[in-house]
Amino acid sequence: MPLLSDPMTKPRTLFDKLWEAHVVMQRDDGQTLLYVDRHLVQDGSAPAFEMLRQRGLAVRRPDRAFATPDHYVPTASRALGDIADPEKRAMAQALEDDSRAAGIRFFGIDDARQGIVHVVGPEQGLSLPGSLIVCGDSHTATHGAVGALAFGVGASEVAHVLATQTLWQRKPRTLRVNIEGRLSQGVSAKDVILAVIAKIGAAGGTGHVIEYAGEAIRALSMEGRMTVCNMSIEAGARAGMVAPDDTTWQWLAGRPNAPKGAAWQEALSRWQRLPSDEGASFDREVHLHASEITPMVTWGNSPEDALPIDARVPDPSTAASIERRDAMQRTLAYMGLRPGQLLTDLAVDRVFIGSCTNGRIEDLRSAAAVARGRRVAKGVEAWVVPGSGLVKLQAEAEGLDAVFRDAGFQWRHAGCSMCLGTNGDQVPGGQRCASTSNRNFVGRQGPGSRTHLMSPAMAAAAAINGRLADVRRLLPAH
Ligand SMILES: CC(C)[C@H](C(=O)O)[C@@H](O)C(=O)O
Numbered sequence: 341m342p343l344l345s346d347p348m349t350k351p352r353t354l355f356d357k358l359w360e361a362h363v364v365m366q367r368d369d370g371q372t373l374l375y376v377d378r379h380l381v382q383d384g385s386a387p388a389f390e391m392l393r394q395r396g397l398a399v400r401r402p403d404r405a406f407a408t409p410d411h412y413v414p415t416a417s418r419a420l421g422d423i424a425d426p427e428k429r430a431m432a433q434a435l436e437d438d439s440r441a442a443g444i445r446f447f448g449i450d451d452a453r454q455g456i457v458h459v460v461g462p463e464q465g466l467s468l469p470g471s472l473i474v475c476g477d478s479h480t481a482t483h484g485a486v487g488a489l490a491f492g493v494g495a496s497e498v499a500h501v502l503a504t505q506t507l508w509q510r511k512p513r514t515l516r517v518n519i520e521g522r523l524s525q526g527v528s529a530k531d532v533i534l535a536v537i538a539k540i541g542a543a544g545g546t547g548h549v550i551e552y553a554g555e556a557i558r559a560l561s562m563e564g565r566m567t568v569c570n571m572s573i574e575a576g577a578r579a580g581m582v583a584p585d586d587t588t589w590q591w592l593a594g595r596p597n598a599p600k601g602a603a604w605q606e607a608l609s610r611w612q613r614l615p616s617d618e619g620a621s622f623d624r625e626v627h628l629h630a631s632e633i634t635p636m637v638t639w640g641n642s643p644e645d646a647l648p649i650d651a652r653v654p655d656p657s658t659a660a661s662i663e664r665r666d667a668m669q670r671t672l673a674y675m676g677l678r679p680g681q682l683l684t685d686l687a688v689d690r691v692f693i694g695s696c697t698n699g700r701i702e703d704l705r706s707a708a709a710v711a712r713g714r715r716v717a718k719g720v721e722a723w724v725v726p727g728s729g730l731v732k733l734q735a736e737a738e739g740l741d742a743v744f745r746d747a748g749f750q751w752r753h754a755g756c757s758m759c760l761g762t763n764g765d766q767v768p769g770g771q772r773c774a775s776t777s778n779r780n781f782v783g784r785q786g787p788g789s790r791t792h793l794m795s796p797a798m799a800a801a802a803a804i805n806g807r808l809a810d811v812r813r814l815l816p817a818h
């Protein structure tokens with residue numbers, strides 16, 4: 341029996357192991373300096389390079405950074421010149437110039453490997469188990485799916501990491517979210533994370549790193565785990581992670597930047613020791629049973645406003661407080677909803693399948709399975725935006741582009757696109773969009789846009805039906 345008080349044998353969580361392995365030094369005020377293994381950079385990071393220039397600092401470890409433009413790139417063409425806003429065009433160009441000047445590996449818009457940085461990192465094997473990964477973007481949590489500690493940082497921290505390869509952080513607390521049992525047919529990783537956020541709230545994970553565990557998480561593919569980890573930030577958490585296992589090794593083996601040969605074997609034996617030890621304790625635990633989770637959609641302006649698709653728009657008069665009632669009334673007004681309306685009665689104008697949450701090959705396969713042999717409803721504009729150029733090529737090799745095009749979807753180039761609309765791909769004001777992205781905030785997809793978050797299969801079902809729809813009633817005919 342190990343002595344629990346012995347720090348060498350005390351059971352540790354995956355997070356504890358990762359944190360301890362990256363500590364450079366601790367300060368008396370509770371801040372810890374961490375070593376950063378991988379720094380992912382996107383086109384919003386131009387100001388960080390400028391900060392370095394102003395202080396006459398060089399990039400310390402260009403070999404540990406990687407850059408690709410995603411937020412500002414056009415998805416109708418592959419030319420930076422097609423970015424209408426000159427400021428954004430300059431930012432996208434600056435990323436290329438600054439990366440090249442610093443010797444940072446860079447995938448430009450004309451490179452098939454370009455894409456949303458959170459899709460490209462894992463795809464290229466740049467995001468590896470046991471590593472500490474940062475990026476100047478909140479959805480960096482995605483990379484935790486490979487068993488990494490990955491989180492978003494601000495612009496000045498991006499500059500700090502570029503200059504020093506380290507980062508000051510306060511140690512977060514740990515929260516384990518356990519999903520026991522098996523998911524039913526038509527229920528996906530997106531439904532899991534929407535159900536988790538609906539349960540714990542958009543601030544439920546504040547100050548914590550979440551480890552997702554349990555049978556339903558173990559059964560998820562890597563793509564599914566990335567979807568779950570991606571939205572950790574929408575629960576307020578600092579990061580999300582899943583212990584690496586056989587699914588992880590199989591998915592990573594052979595990726596361009598994953599270790600090869602003897603180095604792979606050596607890495608594997610290290611990585612196999614990463615999962616939380618039996619008996620390791622977490623500051624908090626939350627339990628959900630997979631059988632409780634059904635296809636979900638959001639109705640409001642926070643990802644926590646998620647309900648099963650067969651539910652009705654909630655009634656503000658039943659709210660727990662006056663403040664909540666007023667907030668709900670404002671939300672319903674913005675979203676153009678009436679209390680008690682069936683969610684399946686809501687007609688959509690737009691459908692967006694893509695983003696770092698759900699723009700991977702498996703997401704496109706599940707949407708295509710629903711779209712196959714069917715037609716997008718009249719008056720609906722439906723887009724599919726692959727998360728990376730390689731996802732696009734893979735989908736084309738499988739004929740998914742033809743499935744989508746035949747059904748009346750637009751097949752676009754890779755980028756963040758309508759998730760945030762910074763590249764001009766926006767939902768017009770007042771229009772309702774079924775979206776596979778991660779945020780439904782006021783104006784998120786464009787001023788006045790109304791976003792309903794859901795899984796790729798559910799978004800495809802909405803495109804076909806012209807209304808929010810229960811994909812279980814529209815499952816592909818076999
Ligand atoms: C623009 C970027 C900094 C932002 C983020 O941090 O997440 C964006 O990616 C988003 O999804 O809102």
Ligand code: SF4
Pocket residue numbers: 410411456458477479695696697755756757759760777778
């Ligand atoms: S796809 Fe959306 S959520 Fe992801 S990085 Fe781009 S804008 Fe942010």
